[in-house]
Amino acid sequence: MIRHLAGAVALALVIATPAFAQNQKVRVGVEGNYPPFSSIAPDGKxxxxxxxxxxxxxxxxxxxxxxxxxxxxxxxxxxxxxxxxMIVASMTITDERKKAVDFSDPYYDVPSRFIAKEGAFKDHSPASLKGKKIIVLRNSPRAKFIAENYKDSEVLLADKETNVYLELAAGRGDVALGSAVVSGEAFLKKPEGKGYAQLGPSIRIGAGSGVGIALRKDDAELRQKVNAALKAIRANGTYKKLADKYFDFDVSEGI
Structure with a gap:
């Protein structure tokens, strides 16, 4: 009887153990349209x-x-x-998103910048942008920031970060708000960004929260393993080596 009970308990433990712990197969959600964080290379990778x-x-x-x-x-x-x-796609940790998913420890944080035609505005204050159309990524902390702080401006919501700048270049808005890094790499350094410039100083939206890896709320074991791995690659120099490939500043500052 005890032997049967022990066997049943062991079987229950096997069943209850997440698949990740058994075969270590993990599917990672990525976007592919957010350079230099994620994009498709010429070879399709x-x-x-x-x-x-x-x-x-x-x-x-x-x-x-x-x-x-x-x-x-x-x-x-x-x-x-x-x-x-899990999601590794530059997802900012917010209270709203925490209602649906859990997050790892943050792995980077980058400020936001307004982009506009050179000399078009003296600053990016709500007064300066009153009545102007601001382009921003839909379902993002930046969109929430604009909605809360620029109530006298129009808003155009883009479905992708890169489309924020395409809409601006096409003249469908007056100013865009995006990542300080992506706006430079994906727009200002490109031919279509000629005549545009960053407007005013950078801003930190939800400073201190940073960008994290999203996981399902019932997957605490994977979250613990991800956090341990993040600490390890920070400690062994892998993180800095990877960051130095893309950035000339510390993207881990502020987290």
Whole structure:
């Protein structure tokens, strides 16, 4: 009787153990349209800081990872529908998102910048942008920031960060708000960014929260392993080596 009970308990433990612990297969949701964090190389492969971080974490966890490309708006629903097991896609940690998912410790933080035609505005204050159309990424902390602080401005919501700048270049808005890094790499350094410039100083939206890896709320074991892996790659120099490939400043500042 005791032997049967012990066997039943052992079987229950096996059943209750997450699949990750059994075979170390992890599917990672990524975007592919947010350079230099995530983009598609000419050979069709995913590249960027997010991609490198995802691969480094997987290597540290000794996990067999598969990258799954997903449109930004569907990231959290796809995670909770178990299309993948975690999101490494420059997702800012916010209280609103914490209602739907859990987050790892932050792995970077980058300020935001307004972009406009050179000399078009003296600053990016609500008074200066009154009546103007501001372009910003939909379902983002920046969109919330604009809605709360620029009530006398119009808003155009773009479905992708890179489309924020395409809309600006097409003349569909007066000013854009985006990542200080992405706006430079994906727009200002490109031919279509000629005549545009960053407007005013950088701003930190939700300073201190940073960008984290999103995981399902019932996957505490994977979150613990991801946090341990993040600490390890910071300690062994891997993180700095990867960051130095893309940035000339410390993207971990403020986290």
């Amino acid at each position: 995913l590249q960027g800081f997010d991609i490198d971080i995802a691969n480094a974490i997987c290597a540290e966890m000794k996990a067999d990872c598969t990258l799954v490309q997903q449109e930004w708006d569907g990231m959290i629903p796809a995670l909770n529908a178990k299309k993948f097991d």
